[in-house]
Every structure is written in structure tokens, then in C-alpha cells.
């Protein structure tokens with residue numbers, strides 16, 4: 197039977213259990229849309245395709261369904277680049293159907309022609325152009341299979357005129373086969389690792405996203421070998437709860453307790469983490485790294501032993517060969533140090549006297565942590581909101597925290613929240629946005645209104661690109677070009693038909709957040725936060741002090757005395 201190509205695509209997507217598509221109409225997508233309209237697949241119509249890339253990535257990350265993006269020829273495809281980079285680097289299975297100019301125009305510098313393959317190959321695990329209608333079912337099937345198995349973005353490029361062509365088709369035969377395999381190192385490798393673990397006295401476990409689904413195994417292993425457990429940014433919501441010896445996060449925005457334990461241990465066990473910051477790995481001890489992706493082994497730092505396996509399966513087997521340790525003094529000391537860090541952080545999250553007229557971002561984060569539903573999806577913008585989420589928002593094992601850690605792009609929170617809310621219509625979805633990050637894809641707040649997605653947007657409105665301003669100051673630079681307009685985002689919200697609440701005084705914050713979360717539609721809570729709050733690193737090095745003094749001196753001589761005074765007034769009483 198002859199069937200139109202766009203109908204074959206629609207039927208194949210349905211057979212593959214695709215539930216939602218994100219994108220914008222245009223050449224190539226128009227014909228496909230006609231076929232999709234005959235299915236149950238919901239189309240979420242964005243304002244800028246970049247947001248569709250983020251949304252599909254966030255959706256696929258947690259829903260278990262393939263994320264689907266549709267890009268119209270040329271610019272409609274190019275706009276996806278940043279969002280799909282993020283999805284790919286976050287390991288989200290996403291299919292991107294990218295339209296191309298008509299078959300007989302390819303290579304002739306046709307209007308809207310772009311080299312899709314060259315642009316998207318680096319941010320995909322599959323990127324192929326369909327040459328004939330007969331090829332399409334197989335290419336589409338393999339793309340979906342690869343997206344699931346390699347956990348990334350698969351791109352299928354289809355000339356716009358092919359969508360309306362007819363070809364012989366019976367029924368969808370190429371749907372993804374999703375297999376939950378047991379992946380474990382060999383017996384010898386298990387024994388070798390157990391020997392190293394048995395010989396060590398002070399072991400630290402440091403885990404990341406690869407520990408997903410293995411929480412209980414990690415914690416029981418930690419109990420057995422008396423190892424404190426720290427986490428990378430993407431491992432936080434997996435490891436920060438029911439943890440016998442928690443030590444917090446590593447990295448520039450990490451916790452002193454984690455850094456100290458890592459520098460005191462004689463064996464560091466890296467579990468499912470590709471923690472990217474080489475400077476925060478120790479040089480003095482042995483390192484074992486276990487990861488399901490062999491390409492991650494030793495990528496960031498020298499390791500003594502690397503093994504390929506899922507954390508869940510590998511720890512199961514490793515536990516059989518590992519001896520129980522008695523002495524947990526090292527683990528208890530490390531966990532005690534983290535308890536002190538937490539006590540200090542908790543002090544900053546309550547409204548105190550110094551903050552009578554200022555809302556400190558830490559206080560806002562504390563209110564959010566106390567008020568957000570225990571099973572919410574929370575996404576934070578790269579910028580200070582990401583750091584505040586990592587430090588102050590607890591997962592309780594039921595909240596899901598999402599961000600753009602590896603790609604590290606701004607504008608990820610609002611756009612990812614579209615996909616999370618579409619995938620989980622009955623859950624609370626909170627986007628912690630920077631004023632810079634929010635403005636970057638601000639047009640897509642209209643998607644929330646149009647598609648009736650009740651996301652709660654909380655803007656950390658500090659009138660600055662603060663994260664970069666902080667980086668510049670600690671590098672001894674004056675923070676030129678980091679100021680933003682002091683926008684009233686609540687007034688903007690009201691103007692576009694959604695609820696907006698502006699908060700300028702600390703005393704009004706809790707009530708505003710309660711009101712926003714009780715509202716049944718999308719809301720912007722525009723919180724004017726003090727821009728002078730400093731995010732403290734776990735350890736202040738001599739270089740940091742020297743650079744910061746250099747900044748202070750440059751700011752002083754260039755007449756920025758008022759700024760300096762305000763910064764010192766805000767931070768000294770709270771950090772000392």
C-alpha cells in the first residue's frame with residue numbers, strides 16, 4: 197500500500213509511544229503537522245525553537261518518552277542549536293526532525309539552505325539525511341533506537357518536498373527496543389577493585405548522575421566500607437538524602453567538608469560521575485572510577501583503576517567481595533564537618549536583622565526550599581540560581597532537580613520548565629530564573645500562557661549578570677558590562693495575561709510565594725534580591741585573595757567606592 201511520508205512518520209512516532217512534540221510551523225513541518233494532527237501526540241507550539249530543544253530534553257530526561265522536536269527549513273533548524281546541545285549533553289533521548297530544502301535544490305545555495313549535518317553532528321549521536329522515501333522508515337527507526345541507547349539527540353534530515361511523497365508502507369516495523377541490560381565489570385576487575393578497597397583506611401565515595409536508580413546500593417555500600425558520600429552537581433538529588441555520612445558537593449561552589457574529606461582520604465571511589473573540574477580532584481590518593489560509559493574513565497583526572505558498569509549492578513557484585521570495615525571515625529568526622537556547613541547555610545536562609553530592607557538570595561532560596569512541594573520538579577538557570585539550588589534546595593529523595601550543568605547555558609530554566617510541565621501536568625514545576633537568563637528567552641513565557649502550563653517562575657532579580665560579575669571580581673577584573681535594566685517582570689506578566697507578583701521587602705516574601713504556588717495557572721514571582729551577596733567558595737586560596745584585592749583596588753581607583761562599601765556591608769557580618 198502506498199502511504200504519504202508524513203503519515204509514515206506520524207504512525208512510527210505513535211508506535212514508538214511518543215507523546216509530545218515541540219517546535220514551530222514552517223516548511224517541512226507544515227505537511228507533517230497535518231499528519232500529526234490525526235494522532236494523540238500533543239504539539240507544543242513555542243515562540244523560539246531554542247526553547248523547544250530545552251523543553252524536549254527536560255521532558256525526555258524524566259518522562260521515559262522520546263523527546264521530539266520539529267524544525268522547519270533553514271533558520272527554523274538553526275535556532276535549535278543551543279537547546280539541543282543542552283539536551284544532548286544532559287543525556288536526554290531526543291529525536292529532531294529537521295527539514296531541508298527540496299531535493300533538487302540541495303547544494304545550490306538555495307534560499308534557507310543550511311548545512312544541517314555539519315551544524316548538528318557535534319551535538320548528536322545520530323545525524324543522517326534521508327535520500328529516498330523508501331529509506332525513511334529505517335532511518336527514523338535507527339535514529340530513535342540510537343537516541344535511547346546512546347542517550348542523546350538523534351537528527352533526521354528530510355527534504356521538505358519528501359514529506360508529501362508516497363511510498364510503499366505496511367506498518368511501522370522499526371520502533372525502539374529499550375533493554376535494561378546488566379552491565380558489570382568482569383570478575384577479575386571486581387576482585388581487583390575490592391582488593392584496593394579492602395586495603396584502604398579512609399575512603400570517600402563521590403557520585404554523580406550515573407547513580408540514578410542506585411541510591412540504596414550506594415548508601416549500603418557506604419555503610420559497609422564506612423565511607424562518607426559526596427556528590428557532583430548532577431548527583432545531588434540522587435545522593436543528598438538518607439545518606440549515612442553526607443559531605444556535600446565538590447567544586448568551586450562546593451562545600452568545605454567535601455573538599456577536606458577528598459583531600460584527606462587514601463582512596464577516592466568515583467561512581468557514575470564525569471565531574472568536570474579537574475582542579476578539584478586529589479593528587480595524593482588512589483582513585484577508582486566506575487561508569488557505564490567507558491569514555492568517561494580518566495577523562496578529568498588520572499585514575500588508578502577504571503571499570504565499566506552500571507553503578508547499581510557493579511556495587512551489588514563489589515559488595516560480595518568487599519570486607520566490612522569497623523572504624524567509621526573518618527566518615528563521622530567528615531559528616532560532622534558537613535553538619536557545620538549546613539548549620540552555617542541554614543543561618544543565612546532565615547530573615548534576620550541585617551536583612552530588614554534587603555532580600556538576600558539565600559533567604560529566597562530558604563523560603564523556596566521550605567515551600568516547594570516535596571515531589572516537585574525544579575529547574576534553575578545557569579547563573580547564581582543554579583548555585584543557590586545546589587546549596588539550598590533539598591531533594592528529600594522525591595524532588596527532581598534539573599539544570600544545564602555540563603553545557604552550562606543560560607536561559608535553560610524557563611525553557612526546560614515548559615517540557616517538565618507538559619510531561620507532568622499534575623506536578624508542581626518551579627523555574628528558578630536569573631533576570632538575565634529569563635530575559636534571554638523571555639518570549640517563551642507566552643508558551644506557558646498559550647499552552648496553559650502552570651509553571652511557577654521565580655526570578656532572582658538582581659539587576660545584573662551576577663555570576664559573571666562574581667567571576668570577574670575573583671579574577672581581579674572590574675565587572676564591566678554586567679549591569680541589566682531594572683525590569684519589573686511582574687508588570688510584564690500581568691501585561692501578557694498571566695499572574696505577576698513583585699516582591700521588594702523580605703517581610704512580603706513568604707506570602708507571595710504561598711500565593712503563587714496556590715495559583716492554578718502560570719505565575720511570575722519577581723523577587724528583587726540584593727545583588728551584593730557573595731557566593732563563597734569552599735576554600736579561599738591565595739590566588740583568589742590576591743585577585744579579589746586587585747579587583748578592590750581597581751574598583752577603588754576607578755571611583756566605585758559606593759559599590760565596594762555596599763558589598764562589604766552585606767557580606768562581612770554574615771560570613772564572619
Ligand SMILES: Cc1ncc(C[n+]2csc(CCOP(=O)(O)OP(=O)(O)O)c2C)c(N)n1
Nearest residue numbers: 579580605606630631632633660661662663
Ligand atoms: C547563553 C550563555 N551566554 C552567556 C553565558 C555566560 N554567563 C554565565 S552565567 C551569566 C550571568 C547570568 O545572569 P542572570 O541570569 O541574571 O543570573 P545571576 O547570575 O545574575 O543570578 C552569564 C552571562 C552563558 N553561560 N550562557
Ligand SMILES: [Mg+2]
Nearest residue numbers: 631632660662
Ligand atoms: Mg541577574
